[in-house]
C-alpha cells in the first residue's frame with residue numbers, strides 16, 4: 001500500500017469509540033430504558049470498592065463524562081484515587097462494555113454549559129440535594145426545594161458542589177452474547193504512545 005493512501009493510521013483502526021457509539025445508538029434505537037446508564041466503580045482512599053449507576057452525558061476522544069454532587073462519596077473516592085471503571089449493559093441484544101481509565105474533573109465552563117441545559121427543577125434539585133448524607137426527616141428535601149426555588153426563581157447558577165468527571169479510557173472491552181455461552185469478547189488497550197491495540201478474549 002502506498003504511503004499516500006487515504007487509509008487512517010493503523011492505531012485509529014483500533015480506536016474503540018466508533019464501536020461504542022454504534023452500540024449506544026443501537027440501544028437508543030431499541031428504545032431501551034436508560035440506554036446511557038452505566039455502573040461506575042470507584043475505590044476509596046482506604047481501598048474499599050463502591051459501585052453505583054450514573055448517566056453518561058458525553059463521550060468523545062477525550063473521554064466519558066458524567067455529572068454528580070462533588071461532596072458525594074463517589075467524588076471523594078475519585079479525588080483520592082483518580083481511576084475508575086464504567087460498565088454498560090444493554091439487553092436485548094445482550095451487550096456489555098467495560099471502560100477503565102483515569103479521571104479528571106470537567107472544566108468549569110463545560111460543567112456550566114451542561115448545567116444550564118438541564119430542566120429548571122433538575123437545576124434546583126442539584127442545589128437541594130446533599131447527596132448521600134442522612135435525610136433528617138421526610139420534609140427536609142421538599143423544604144430545600146422550596147427554599148432554592150424562592151432563591152433562584154428565574155436563573156439558577158451551577159452549585160459549587162456540583163460538577164462533572166471525565167474518564168479517559170486506557171482499556172475498553174466489548175462483550176456480546178452468543179449461543180451456548182460462547183460469547184464474543186474483545187479488549188482494546190491504549191499504549192503509552194496513545195495508540196490502541198485490540199485482542200480477543202475467551203468468554
Ligand SMILES: Cc1cc2nc3c(=O)[nH]c(=O)nc-3n(C[C@H](O)[C@H](O)[C@H](O)COP(=O)(O)O)c2cc1C
Pocket residue numbers: 034037050052053054055056066067068069072073074075131132
Ligand atoms: C439509572 C440511574 C442513573 C443515575 N444517574 C446518576 C448521575 O448521573 N449522577 C449521580 O450523581 N447519581 C446518579 N444516580 C444515583 C447514584 O446511583 C447514587 O445513588 C448517588 O450518586 C450517590 O452515590 P455515592 O453515594 O456513591 O456518591 C443514578 C441512579 C440510577 C439508578
